[in-house]
Amino acid sequence: MTLPRKQLICPESTPYYHVTSRCVRRAFLCGIDHYTQKSYEHRKPWLLDKIKQLANIFTIDICAYAIMSNHYHLILHINLADNHDLSDVDVVERWRQLFATPILVDDWRVGKQQSTAQQEALAELIAKWRTRLKDISWLMRCLNEDIARRANQEDKCKGHFWEGRFKSQALLDEKALLTCMTYVDLNPMRANICQRIEEQEFTSIYERIQQYKAKQNEYTEAKLELLPFERQFDSRQPNEIPFYFEEYLQLVDWTGRAIRDDKRGHIPAHQPKLLHELGIEQDSWLQLVSHFSRSFGSAAGSWEHLTAHSIRAGHCWTRGQAACNRLSGFG
Secondary structure: OOOOHHHHOOOOOOOEEEEEEEEOOOOOOOOEEOOOOEEOOOHHHHHHHHHHHHHHHOOEEEEEEEEOOOEEEEEEEEOHHHHHHOOHHHHHHHHHOOOOOOHHHHHHHOOOOOOHHHHHHHHHHHHHHHHHOOOHHHHHHHHHHHHHHHHHHHHOOOOOOEOOOOEEEEEOOHHHHHHHHHHHHOHHHHOOOOOOHHHOOOEHHHHHHHHHHHHHHHOOOOOOOOOOEOOOHHHOOOOOEOOOHHHHHHHHHHHHHHHOHHHOOOOOOOOOHHHHHHOOOHHHHHHHHHOHHHHOOOEEOOHHHHHHHHHHHOOOOOOOHHHHHHHOOOO
């Protein structure tokens, strides 16, 4: 039985979530239809621009993304601190970028005097919008509805463009976050679309490499639209990915070389530093990165974190103990 979304997304367990949405039937999000030879590649910027627009409105950060021919992956971070720090004016202005607001709110914005009942109704509305601005389901609704409408209009058809629900996985600890980010960043390489991570356009690793090169060459701070990696271990910020980017890049490059179809079975020398520090064995790592979505259910992490999350979210059973053992270095 499908679980309600409030049991799948539980910020008390973790702020990190892997979400994916897939097209119905043979609908094309991007790519080339080999039957008609029609290209849909121009839709990739649609999706990427909308993702970044919504990330600037919602208090939800983008850790990683990959846009494929009939689906996309996102790793999202619910930024509870930023949501709490928004003023009422900020909440209203952000919400107005998405939806029309009632006259009650418009009168408040121009300073029109209001009764006590109106003020109470306004406070209730703003509190509801504040909650929605940290809600992954609302972000996905705004994203998928916009892309579906544009795609159907272009295809001159009606009906569903996406499957009924997006899939989500809670990433309960640093190992799960690292594994899932690598899994997402290497999606095009596993699909044999390209052979090097530098060629993977419309993925977060490609964007991060371009930003890193720009920063190195120009000695300037590039505009960062993705959640940043940690800069120093002794000054970790609460809203940073808890790894060095250089070490993550080395890990993704090493993993990509190991899982390439034309190099099957080949394990490059010099195990990445991150794998050694986290105590994850090479074979277990490669197995998890190749089959992350199927290895876990609605949550991923150590068995201890997984069972605690299941209890907190009210799940009747917990899936993925074998994958947990691999992630913990016991597989």
